Amino acid sequence: MFGIILRSFCLGLITFLSVVNLSAQITVTADEKDAFYEAGEAMNFEVSANYNASASYEIFYDKFTTPLATGNIDISSGQITNIPFTLNEPGVVFCVVTQGGTQYKAVAAFSPYDIEQLEPEPADFDAFWNQKKAELAAVPLDPNLTYHSGNSYTTTYRIDLAQIDGRRVYGYISIPTGPGPFPAILELPAYGSGANTISPGDFIAERGGAISMKISIHNGPLNQGDPNAYEPNEIDDPDNIYIRYGILAALRSIDYIFTRDDFDGESMGVVGVSQGGALSMMVSGIDDRINLLSYAHPAYCEHAGLPNDKASGFPFYVKSSRDTDGSTAHELATISATRYYDAINFLKRYKGPSLGFIGYQDETSLASGIFAAYNELTGPSILLHEIEIGHNPMPTEFWNGRYDFFRRHFPAMANPPWPYSDETTGYGIDAGADATVQLGSTLNLSGEAYDNENLNTSWPVEWEMLSGPGSVIFGNANSSNTTVTFSEEGTYILRFSVTDFGLLNSISKYYTLADQLTVEVGEGGGNPSTLSLNCPGDINQVIPAGSNSTSVNWNIPSPSGNCQNGGLVMTQTSGPQNGSTLSEGTYTVVYQATDNCNNNTSCSFTVTVESSVIDPGSYCDATGTAPWFEWISAVNFEGINNNSAKESYGDF
Numbered sequence: 001m002f003g004i005i006l007r008s009f010c011l012g013l014i015t016f017l018s019v020v021n022l023s024a025q026i027t028v029t030a031d032e033k034d035a036f037y038e039a040g041e042a043m044n045f046e047v048s049a050n051y052n053a054s055a056s057y058e059i060f061y062d063k064f065t066t067p068l069a070t071g072n073i074d075i076s077s078g079q080i081t082n083i084p085f086t087l088n089e090p091g092v093v094f095c096v097v098t099q100g101g102t103q104y105k106a107v108a109a110f111s112p113y114d115i116e117q118l119e120p121e122p123a124d125f126d127a128f129w130n131q132k133k134a135e136l137a138a139v140p141l142d143p144n145l146t147y148h149s150g151n152s153y154t155t156t157y158r159i160d161l162a163q164i165d166g167r168r169v170y171g172y173i174s175i176p177t178g179p180g181p182f183p184a185i186l187e188l189p190a191y192g193s194g195a196n197t198i199s200p201g202d203f204i205a206e207r208g209g210a211i212s213m214k215i216s217i218h219n220g221p222l223n224q225g226d227p228n229a230y231e232p233n234e235i236d237d238p239d240n241i242y243i244r245y246g247i248l249a250a251l252r253s254i255d256y257i258f259t260r261d262d263f264d265g266e267s268m269g270v271v272g273v274s275q276g277g278a279l280s281m282m283v284s285g286i287d288d289r290i291n292l293l294s295y296a297h298p299a300y301c302e303h304a305g306l307p308n309d310k311a312s313g314f315p316f317y318v319k320s321s322r323d324t325d326g327s328t329a330h331e332l333a334t335i336s337a338t339r340y341y342d343a344i345n346f347l348k349r350y351k352g353p354s355l356g357f358i359g360y361q362d363e364t365s366l367a368s369g370i371f372a373a374y375n376e377l378t379g380p381s382i383l384l385h386e387i388e389i390g391h392n393p394m395p396t397e398f399w400n401g402r403y404d405f406f407r408r409h410f411p412a413m414a415n416p417p418w419p420y421s422d423e424t425t426g427y428g429i430d431a432g433a434d435a436t437v438q439l440g441s442t443l444n445l446s447g448e449a450y451d452n453e454n455l456n457t458s459w460p461v462e463w464e465m466l467s468g469p470g471s472v473i474f475g476n477a478n479s480s481n482t483t484v485t486f487s488e489e490g491t492y493i494l495r496f497s498v499t500d501f502g503l504l505n506s507i508s509k510y511y512t513l514a515d516q517l518t519v520e521v522g523e524g525g526g527n528p529s530t531l532s533l534n535c536p537g538d539i540n541q542v543i544p545a546g547s548n549s550t551s552v553n554w555n556i557p558s559p560s561g562n563c564q565n566g567g568l569v570m571t572q573t574s575g576p577q578n579g580s581t582l583s584e585g586t587y588t589v590v591y592q593a594t595d596n597c598n599n600n601t602s603c604s605f606t607v608t609v610e611s612s613v614i615d616p617g618s619y620c621d622a623t624g625t626a627p628w629f630e631w632i633s634a635v636n637f638e639g640i641n642n643n644s645a646k647e648s649y650g651d652f
Contacts, residue, residue, distance in 0.1 A: 025050050026075070028097050028106040031082075033504055035360060035387050039111040044082040045095040047104075049075045055099035057083055061091060062311035062366055064319055068093060075099075090114040092311070092360065092368040107360040107387070112371040119304035119335065121345040128238065128340055129286045135164050136248050136255075143256055145173070153177050153417040154205040158222070159213070161252050169249040170222050171198060171215030174205035175262060177417040183267030183410040184211040184257045188250055188276035188283075191299070191314075193229030198222050208406055209416030211263055215253050217246030217279070235317050236325075236333035238340045243300070246275070250283040258289065267291070267410045271402060273394050274314075274365060275299050278343045281373065285346030292409050293350060296357035296398045297391055302369030303338040307331065313369040344373040353380045355405040357398050359389040378493075380515045382427045387508040397509070401426055404452075424452050431496035431515035436598040439489050439521050441529065444601035446592065447480045447496035448574075449513050455574050455588050457604075459498045466516065468492035481602055486521045493518055531561035533570065533593040535603035545612045549583045552576070552607055559593035559601075567596030575607070582609045 031044040047055070052075065059069040073081050087093060090111040097104045122128065142162040149156045156174040163169050176182055185204050189197070201212030220226030234240035250270070257263050269292035270280040277298030284290045298313075305312030306319055321334040339345065354377055358370050374383060382405070384397050404426025407414045414423060428450035437443045445463060449456050463477045463484070470488030486492060497514040504510045536554045543550045556578055559570045575589030576582055587609075592602040 026053070026055070026097065026099055026102075026104045028095060028104045030106055030108045030387075033387075033508070034385070034501070034510060035106070035108050036112070037087075037108060037110050039090050039114070040086065040088050041110070042084065042086045043108060044084050045097075045106055045108070047073060047075055047081045047083060047097055048079065049077060049099075051077050053099050055097050057095060057097045059083075059085055059093055059095045061093060061309070061368065062305070063363060064306055064316070065309050065311065073097075090116070092366070092371065094361075094363075105361060107367070109360065109367065109371075112367070113375055115368055115371045115375060117304075117342075117344045117372050118302060118308045118310060119339060121342075121348070122336075122339050125340060125345055132244065132248060133251065133286070136251060139164055141252070141256055141259070143259075148172060148200065149202070151206075154202045156200045156202050156205075159256070160221075161256055163245070163248055163252045165245075167219040167245065169215055169252050170218075170220065171213055171253065172200040172222075174200055174202040174212040176205045176209050176211070178209070180262035181264035182209060182211050182262055183269065183406075183412055184213065184263050185269045185271060185406065186250060186253055186257070187212065187214045188246070188270060188272035188279040189214070189216055190272070190274040190276050193218055193225055195223055195225040197225075205416075206418045207416055207421065208403055208413045209418075209421075210267075210269075210406065210410065210413050211257060211260070213253055213257060215249055217243075217249050219245075235320060236330050236337050238337040241337060241341055243279075243341055246279050247282050247286075250279055251287055254283070254287060254289055264412070267412065269294065269406060269410065271295070273297055273398070274391065277365070281343040281350070282341075282346040284352070285349040290350075291352045292406070293352060294355040294398075294402045294405055296394050297359050297362055297365045298343055298356075298370060298373070299365045300341060300343045301365065301373045302344060303342050304335055305366075305369065307335060311366040311368045313366050314364045344369070344376060347373045348376045350377065351379050353382075353405075353409055355382045355402060357384045357386065357395060359386045359391060359395075361387075361389060362391045364391040377514075378516050380429050381513070382429070383512045383514075385510050385512065387504075389509075395509070425450075427451060427500075427511060427513055429496070429498060429513040429515045431494070431517045432600065434518045434520075435600065436520040436522065437486070438529075439486060439523060442483045442485050443519060444531065444599060445474075445482050445484055445494070445496070446600060446602040447498075447515070448590075449480070449498040451500075455590065456498075456500075457588070459500050461496065461498045464495050464497075466493040466495050481604075484519075486519070489521050489523060491518060491520055529561060529563040529595070529597040529599055531559060531563065531568075531593055531595055531597075531599035531601050533557055533559045533591060533601050533603045535589070535591060535605045538605050539607045540610070541607070542610050542612050543584065548611075549581050550609060551579060551581050552609065553579050554589075554605075554607075557591055557603060561593075561595050561597075561599060563595040563597035563599060567594070569594050573602070574604075582607065584609050584611050 026049040029046050031046050037043050054074050056072050058067045060067045075081050087110040092109045095106050139162050144160050145157040148158050154174050159173045161169040198216050201214040204212035218226035218229040230242050233242040268290050271294040272280040273296040277295035278300035280295050284293045301313040303317045317334050317338045321331045358367050360367050404424050408425035430448045432446050461480050463474050465472045469490035473485050475483035495516050500511040535557050570593040573590045573592045575587050587607040590604040594600045
């Protein structure tokens with residue numbers, strides 16, 4: 001009996017301690033919700049708990065680098081304990097708090113858009129990859145296709161293609177049902193080598209209306225895997241680093257897609273996560289057939305972090321060199337060789353639109369290296385910042401948002417064989433066309449940001465100069481439509497960026513949209529040309545009673561300018577046309593004017609259409625027991641007056 005009682009007591013104690021342990025919580029956060037700071041700005045990591053505790057902390061770039069700060073703290077239940085920190089250079093840091101053997105972490109980003117690559121790219125980077133591409137081109141495609149599956153919307157085949165060193169590229173290709181021609185999306189694989197780790201991409205074909213190809217980078221049929229996957233991998237020799245096979249496998253797949261009659265010949269996108277995200281970046285930089293890029297948590301960004309005591313990205317080449325060889329010579333050779341495989345160097349060469357995702361707490365694909373790559377993009381870019389997300393799982397915004405992204409840039413994907421297709425197009429941004437101006441003249445800037453097809457004017461915006469021989473002055477750097485002047489002749493790069501914080505408070509995520517334009521400033525002379533355009537004021541109009549719409553008219557603006565080269569043109573770029581019949585709602589109308597002096601300007605106004613509300617008028621209050629008598633006395637029906645013998649409503 002005593003044993004039973006003792007056992008019951010122990011089980012109860014264990015259960016009690018387990019419940020206490022499960023309810024014990026420590027949280028660590030940056031004191032700014034977006035975890036964004038300027039380099040040199042003081043901030044605090046805020047630590048709180050629902051119990052009293054003592055803990056230690058470390059702040060570092062990644063788990064392999066020297067800590068930037070360490071210490072101990074006492075945490076009081078229900079109160080915030082601050083860990084102050086300042087980083088005097090661009091970078092992303094982790095703060096890890098350890099208590100009772102459990103780690104809790106937060107991340108802060110300091111001037112992340114100024115993070116630069118730590119080592120220069122190889123001088124012969126282009127020559128190196130041109131040689132690899134030539135080796136691949138010398139191998140015939142030799143495609144083999146066998147039927148895999150199909151339905152009313154798509155047909156999927158197993159495919160294998162020849163590539164260098166006697167290897168094959170294995171994958172699936174799914175073709176939408178319909179006449180075509182179709183865009184194409186190549187999906188590149190995350191890290192892995194087992195059998196059946198690659199599945200068909202028929203969902204993209206069905207729901208997206210695009211040829212969808214998914215491949216393995218290894219030399220084995222998909223249902224078998226490759227026992228030699230990732231080997232040999234001589235990381236100190238650029239000609240024998242294994243991931244080259246993945247890059248060439250992707251290029252070979254695109255070679256095949258371009259031979260198909262049902263491909264439209266131009267709409268080629270690549271997409272991937274982790275290793276696949278890196279491969280997508282890599283091939284987009286060395287193959288100008290690619291004009292759309294989507295990546296999430298990409299690896300292979302910044303291999304030279306560790307020797308600079310900064311963060312590196314997977315596969316941590318220098319760490320592997322130290323662990324497997326340990327010599328200085330091997331490490332230096334590894335640093336040199338892996339520069340040919342750093343996604344940053346590839347992304348410098350890609351000029352098209354991109355959709356990207358960064359997990360701030362990712363310790364595999366670290367945010368600092370991804371920012372260094374992102375900062376090289378020059379085309380329209382959409383970036384989701386995930387403040388509290390690590391490497392896995394990939395965010396739902398990636399799986400769903402990529403379809404919006406595809407539809408925006410490949411309009412044919414808005415009409416897939418799937419009968420219940422979506423029409424959303426997600427985010428879009430445009431900084432305007434590149435321009436040429438005379439020194440001393442004023443350039444009109446007109447940036448646009450879209451959510452689906454709606455021009456958004458409420459998001460915070462910023463214009464900034466990225467590079468140029470002199471300085472610039474913006475009329476209002478925080479307005480989409482503004483002006484800029486330049487201090488010296490030369491080439492200037494300006495960036496227009498927009499931030500959507502709509503998800504920040506609910507799920508600690510936010511979007512950044514950015515685009516660039518190039519301005520050539522030439523020698524001034526005479527009177528600089530000008531261009532102006534004035535829109536009418538905002539319009540408010542009421543729908544007539546009994547109707548559900550009304551016709552709205554306005555005075556169309558007339559541009560004026562003094563460009564001696566002529567070419568003055570005005571177009572309406574957004575909103576309903578003058579004289580349109582509109583239902584209830586608010587509409588934004590945008591006009592743009594350009595001339596042959598490379599001036600451009602725009603103006604906008606809103607049209608608000610409201611439903612009519614019938615005013616019952618003013619009447620005296622009824623005082624009798626039959627209120628209709630009070631009302632009928634105010635009515636005169638021509639020959640019938642209030643002296644009529646009519647006595648009730650029905651008599652009329």
